[in-house]
Amino acid sequence: MAQLTYRASVSLAIAQSMRKDQKVFFIGEDVGAAGGVFKATVGLLEEFGKERVMDAPISEQAILGAAMGAAMTGLRPIAEIMFSDFLAVCWDIVANQIAKTRYMSDGQINIPLVIRTANGGGSKFGAQHSQSLENWSMMIPGLKVVAPSCPSDVLGLMDSAVKDPDPVIFYEHKSLYAFKEEIEQTDISIPIGEANTLHEGKDITIIGLALMAQRAKEAALILKDKHDINAKVIDLRSLVPLDLQTIKKSVIETGHVLTVEENPRLCGWGAEISSLISEHCFKNLKGPVTRVTTPHVPLPSADILEDNTIPSVELIVNEVIKKLKGE
Amino acid sequence: MVDKLNDDIGEEKRLQLWEMMLKLRLVEKKAYDLFLQNLIKGTSHLALGQEAIAGAFGVALKQGDYTFCTYRGHAHTLARGSSIEGVLGELMGRQCGLMKGKGGSMHLTDVDKGVMGSYAIIGAHLTIANGTALASKYNKTNEVSVCFFGDGTTNIGAFHEALNMAKIWNLPIVFVCENNLYMEYTPIHEVTAVEHPAADRAGAYDLDKIIVDGNDADEMLRTAEKAIAKAREGKGPSLIEAKTYRHSGHSRADPGKYRPDEEVKDWMENKDPIKNYRAKLLDFNINEKIISEIEEKIKDQVEKATEISMASPIPEIKEIYTDVWANGGSEWHN
Structure with missing residues (x-):
């Protein structure tokens, strides 16, 4: 170890x-x-x-x-x-x-x-x-x-x-x-195209990638501790090939989906996922699939500007609460 | 009397070169005819008039060597020994085509013959050819990579990146600039800072300045053999600028009217590599019967290959979805 x-x-x-x-x-x-x-x-x-x-x-x-x-x-x-x-x-x-x-x-x-x-x-x-x-x-x-x-x-x-x-x-x-x-073991192999679950939950599915997956996990811990919301966090790990089956399985259970992307809004990968979920799981949805992204702007440099551009843990928490509790 | 025929090139190789150039010429002419009959769609960029360059390298290279060419690459592909029906079939979008219609005129590829692709984005393939050369060096094998491109390529960044890398890593590669005097529709001298677009840049990469008459097949062969030998011996890259001229326009859509009539006439009548080489073979006392027999043989081959291509079925629609990935398919999610 x-x-x-x-x-x-x-x-x-x-x-x-x-x-x-x-x-x-x-x-x-x-x-x-x-x-x-x-x-x-x-x-x-x-x-x-x-x-x-x-x-x-x-x-x-x-x-x-x-x-x-x-x-x-x-x-x-x-x-x-x-x-x-x-x-x-x-x-x-x-x-x-x-x-x-x-x-x-x-x-x-x-x-x-x-x-x-x-x-x-x-x-x-x-x-x-x-x-x-x-x-x-x-x-x-x-x-x-x-x-x-x-x-x-x-x-x-x-x-x-x-x-x-x-x-x-x-x-x-x-x-x-x-x-x-x-x-424990460094010489390991993980197949490309298999998503990973970072946090279990049946209230909402949060889908992230890289840093956003880690932030989604942190958000899920807060949601559980402070808001009694159990979020499933899926770390896609790869966009192509995409593990649609893992997404579908979770959406069928939760009926609520939030994607968390670091890229600017337009044509971000979350839009494609949202489209796939609409096609494959429409009847299971309890509300619209929503996306958290950076706004459609180039990334600014100053601390306060960058920090408020890239989706934060707090933003993810707030978005989930808004979706589920309408607050 | 000097025995001209048994010089450094000799009769056998000259006849080989004659046959090669003739094949390139007659297949391109056939491609043009098939266009007029609307049997070939899309675009095409013919190498009519430039056959001595691809032909000379075709004769000089060995099995296992790698070649990269541009969208004007029918001739370079045939010069490595690819079948005529493979080329014409691809142009016609038939199953007998080299890539069964998946690539088309601008992307002819025949890996078994060392044809590592034809590239339609100017300059890209110089960097990729460095990669096969790097692999030969890495594997300690002695293949040579050859990369053909046009004069217009010398003004794009990838040309300069590739030459620098080839030199610093001493790669076994030969870069061949076919300077046909026009960058598509524009005279190359109007848009280039130096007189010789490739050769005048060679010094910037510590390479020799090599300019050759690309329509003199013998000189082209000598230049090709020398550069290939240098690369094979581990002595590094060469940059050759071969002066030539295309008989037709840039592409199917271009009648080439921007070129002065007198200039076109001069190149067609006085500097045609095929016409001049035939005269040279006769001058060397090669029996005209032998020359004509080769002509008849190639004509026959081209006709037969055309028949095969026309009889070959068109691709099945399901082929659209094959070979995006190495598993043979196009699926991107489970």
Whole structure:
């Protein structure tokens, strides 16, 4: 039993995958000698050497292009894009090339690669280093989208992502890097596409991802202690593939649903979930599916502004009370 | 008398090159005919007039080497040995097509032949070609990756990112700029800071400045062989700028009227790589009968492949939902 941070679980997860499979290599900016700007890849260069841990220039297209080409030959690259916001400068490689090449080639080409990237707000970095961009990749056919909320999920989902024959975008949440968990077994595997229940309850279903899943769990504890409301908190863990069955099962029990998203409102993943619930569970609903998101604004930087933009535990608590008690 | 024929290239390889270029020319002409008959839909970007470049590399490369080309890639695909019906069938959206109609003219892919895809977003594939080259280096194998692109590509960021990475990691790759003087509809010199769009940038990445007459098949072959050998020996990347000219417009929609008549006439009449190479073979005292027999053989192959393609069934509608994922399907939730 050891206590592990989310940050340390990233480097451990990569190391475990690299120890198991010589085909796995790691490429990114400042990832080797510097150990990553978030210190999430410390020790990898020392263990695996320059041939497998490659410090790349600030060339996001070249990084992902090289990872894609290598994956086309059967290697299994893990590529880092330092901040998920930087995906915008290499989005052609992600959305047009990596995502579509398997389909366009009629299955001649597999692209087994992982793009891991630091995502989300909470660090007061402003609008270009804080975004939650899972929904960007969710809407592109051919990409799998993973966003772990705790160290054990980082370990288990990274293992599956590296072994996956399809491209996986692995969103690590910056505000979770210091999150700690007692871990018994580090060499674990969690299938991509299985949601996790963070809190049991039959009054309402709260659906979250990454940091928002953890905040939803905190909200559920308060709701139980102070308001006698039992909320089921579902941590999706991946948007594609999506565990619709777990959502359906809970909605049938509770009849109330709140999604909690860190992204701006329009076209957030919660809208797709809401649509699916309407299609599949309409008769079970006791009220409208509602969404908590950041407002439709770029993220501001100042403490008070950012803190009041990203959904807080308090906001989630209040939304649930409003839904269930009409207050 | 100098034995011209038995020089560094020799008769056998010249005839191979002749056959290759002729195949590329006649298939492109057939593609054009099929368009006029409305049997090929969508768009197409023909490489008529540029055959010596793809042809020379086709002759120079080995099985196992990787090639990446652009949406103007029918010729480059055929040059690796892909079947004519595979190419024409794909253009016609038939089941016999290389990707059974899933990709179309701009995305020809034939992994078994080392054709790692045709790319329709300018510049992207230079970075991806670095990846197969990186894999060869990582696996300590000696394949070479070759990436073809047009002059317009030299002004997009990915070109510069890719050249820098190839150089710093000493990758076994050859970048081939086919400078056909026009970036789509615009003369390349009007939109480029340097005279030679690729070669004048080579120095920025510590690469040699290589400019070759891309319509001189022999010179093209020599240049290709040299760069490929350098990459195979672990001596790093090359950037070649091959000057050429397309006989037709940029794409199906473009009659190419922005080009001066005199310029088009000069390239068509005096600098056509196929016409000139035929004359060269005769000049080298290769029997015209042999040259003509190859012509007849290729014509016959193209006709037969056209018949096969036209007889091939169209794809089944259920194919829409296949091969998004490696499990063969398109489901995204349970």
